[in-house]
Amino acid sequence: MRVFVTGASGWIGSAIVDELLAAGHEVTGLARSDASAAALATKGALVRRGDLDDPAGIHAGAEAADAVFHLANKHDWSDLAGTAAAERTAVQTIVDTLAGSGRPFLLASGVAGLAYGRPATEADPSPAHGPDSPRGGTENLALEYVDRGVHAVSLRFSPTVHGMGDHGFISVIANIARQQGVSGYPADGANRWAAVHRTDAARMAVLGLAKAPAGARLHAVAEEGVSTREIAEAIGRALDLPVAAVAPEDVAGHFGWIGAFFAADLTASSTATRELLGWTPTGPALLDDIAAGAYPA
CATH class of the missing domain: 3.40.50.720 (NAD(P)-binding Rossmann-like Domain)
Structure with a gap:
């Protein structure tokens, strides 16, 4: 074709x-x-x-x-x-x-x-x-x-569509952590992002x-939702930075334009897609990629 x-x-x-x-x-x-x-x-x-x-x-x-x-x-x-x-x-x-x-x-x-x-x-x-x-x-x-x-x-x-060399949203969040000197997560970090x-x-x-x-x-979608606190903690470990909550009123100032996205709950299922296509994700999980150096210091 x-x-x-x-x-x-x-x-x-x-x-x-x-x-x-x-x-x-x-x-x-x-x-x-x-x-x-x-x-x-x-x-x-x-x-x-x-x-x-x-x-x-x-x-x-x-x-x-x-x-x-x-x-x-x-x-x-x-x-x-x-x-x-x-x-x-x-x-x-x-x-x-x-x-x-x-x-x-x-x-x-x-x-x-x-x-x-x-x-x-x-x-x-x-x-x-x-x-x-x-x-x-x-x-x-x-x-x-x-x-x-x-x-x-x-x-x-x-x-987040992640992997070694990713320059998407998680890369932006990692860069903000470097700039701020702290790996932050919004509020209590309970909101989650789907990942693949x-x-x-x-x-x-x-x-x-x-x-x-x-x-x-x-x-x-491979992972229905990874909490933003888990993401921030993984970035903190990878970059050797402290991890801290960012109050809701400070999210925009701390994260800039991506703050509204990072504070949102963006979970999703792929059950119907997997059944329709016979698709089974096999790649590394998001936290594994962060730990493996996908967003290097």
Whole structure:
């Protein structure tokens, strides 16, 4: 199968490209830099130069493919409106290109904000609708196109997709611990984050291409919830820093923009995904990766 991948050189995208190539697919990755293009070519993938601000290039990549993975996102926390707008435009371009073809379209989403007071499940619809909502409401936009002949599948990733070399949310929290001289956790640290190892997330995504029905919501979740106190304690041990609670009124000042996320309870289940795909996570747990030096001093 010819598969077009945006975000192909990213943290999750590069692992998914590896899985696709290992499964015998021909992969074309969208690359905005020479370094990204070279990394993809070294793996044996084809390269299409461009980025999320190039809808014509995204259209051409999708049009030439048998399936599309959309994994790119600007992740510009200083310009959330611009990030959402770019995401919306990219997904709208892809679904318009694939409409009526029945071809698979798998897009990155997340488990945050789906449920409160309990783990989110695959049955929980995304509350994000419209271009001004988080991620531009693109999960719902894509799934609306199931009735228009697009085999759309949502890939909902845990708030932490971890592993050696991770530069995501846990890396940000570890850097804040270094800067503050203390590994902090919000309030009593009882709120929890779902987690998955990068390789497990990639395997799930490629199984989704092979097995998931149109309209499916898949959860890349290995651990339903790891408490933020446990995370902070593991970071403290790894970086040889003291560990302390951060009062709710001080969370924003201590953690900055990520404070609201770190203080949230972002738990999720993947029971339905495991049953549907025959997927069993086998990678290291989050605390094991922290202890092994995934976020070095």
